[in-house]
Amino acid sequence: MKLLRYGFPGQEKPGLLDQNGNIRDLSGIVSDIAGDVLSSAGLERLRSIDPSTLPRVEGDPRIGPCVGQVGKFICIGLNYSDHAAESGMAVPPEPIIFMKATSAICGPDDGIEIPRGSEKTDWEVELGIVIGKAAKYVEEAQALEHVAGYCVVNDVSERSFQIERSGQWTKGKSADTFGPLGPWLVTRDEIPNPQNLRMWLEVDGKRFQDGSTETMVYGAAFLVSYLSQFMSLQPGDVIATGTPPGVGMGLKPPVYLRPGNRVRLGIEGLGQQEQLVRSWNRQG
Incomplete structure (x- = not known):
């Protein structure tokens, strides 16, 4: 479904x-x-x-985030070895975990708002895992039984806030509109192998990311099991599993989002997102 x-x-x-x-x-x-x-x-x-x-919905309604009442928005850093290399960082011996504020969540086509003072707003197409059954200390072999399904995530990031402002990555990941989810939550039965999904991202029609979940360092089942050793996972929790290479920070010279850019991204079987980039404003 x-x-x-x-x-x-x-x-x-x-x-x-x-x-x-x-x-x-x-x-x-x-x-x-x-x-x-x-x-x-x-x-x-x-x-x-x-x-x-069921009643058919007429017209062209706005599509919201594909899951509601998200309790935790958990992200995994440097989970593609080639992305770690372009970032100038080593592949971690264990998954890097950080959190994204749930107030960042928005619909897949709602647009990206560049935060006040930002000069380095970046893009990251990622596979999202949506938890369907509470998980605590689960084994990897049973981990996917706790997954309701999968979705597209754009882990929008402000690199200066994330890397140059000290402390946790969370501050560069949590601005409003930095967490588009959807368009759909595709149930697990339709995605028998989450480790073989093509993923891509374009800015103004130019493709920057073109990868596959096949090259993830830590796969979906491992991540659900791993995270459940440190915190209980609850229905509706979202896990963003990392991004392949091609982010703006890794280009030479770096390229970052500016007002008026249009971002398109998608994952095989999970649909596409499209976001118009705009400036922060006091009424935003």
């Missing part, structure tokens, strides 16, 4: 994408794509519904 949320920010309704690409309204069945809806039983209930019996 391809699950989604549509409508105005903060007022999103749950929906699913039928086989013809039509949005079907799920609000008469569930209140949100969140919590128990993401459990195996919750997803099986939705899977048993004939989409043609």
Whole structure:
């Protein structure tokens, strides 16, 4: 299934994408794509519904972040060896973990707002893992049983805030609009091998990232197991699993986002995002 949320920010309704690409309204069945809806039983209930019996959503509504009520937005750094090399950093002996503020979450096409004082806003296409079943001290062999599905993430980053301002990476990762999720949450049964998905990103039509989850240092199952040793994972938690090479920071000379740029990105089977870059403003 391809699950989604549509409508105005903060007022999103749950929906699913039928086989013809039509949005079907799920609000008469569930209140949100969140919590128990993401459990195996919750997803099986939705899977048993004939989409043609659900109301068709007319027009071209805004698509919101594909999962609601996210408790934790966990990110993995330097998880592609070639990206680590372009960043001038070594592949870590264990996954680098940092957090992204949940207030950064937005819809896949909502746009990127460059923060006040930013000169180094960058892009990162990433595979997102959405947790469906609570996980604590799980073994790698069982880890994917705790996954509801996958989505596209743009881990937008301000490199000066992240690297040059001391302390945790979180401060360079958490500005408003720095966490586009979606367009869809694609359930795990449709992605039998999350380690073989092509991924790409373009700015103004020029392709900068063109990679595959096959080259991840630490795969999805390992990451879910690993993270569960340090914190319990809850339904709706999102894990951004790292980015392949081609980020702006790694280019020579570096290239960063400016107002008016248009960013397009996607992952095989998970859909595409498109964001117009704009400046911060006091009313933003």
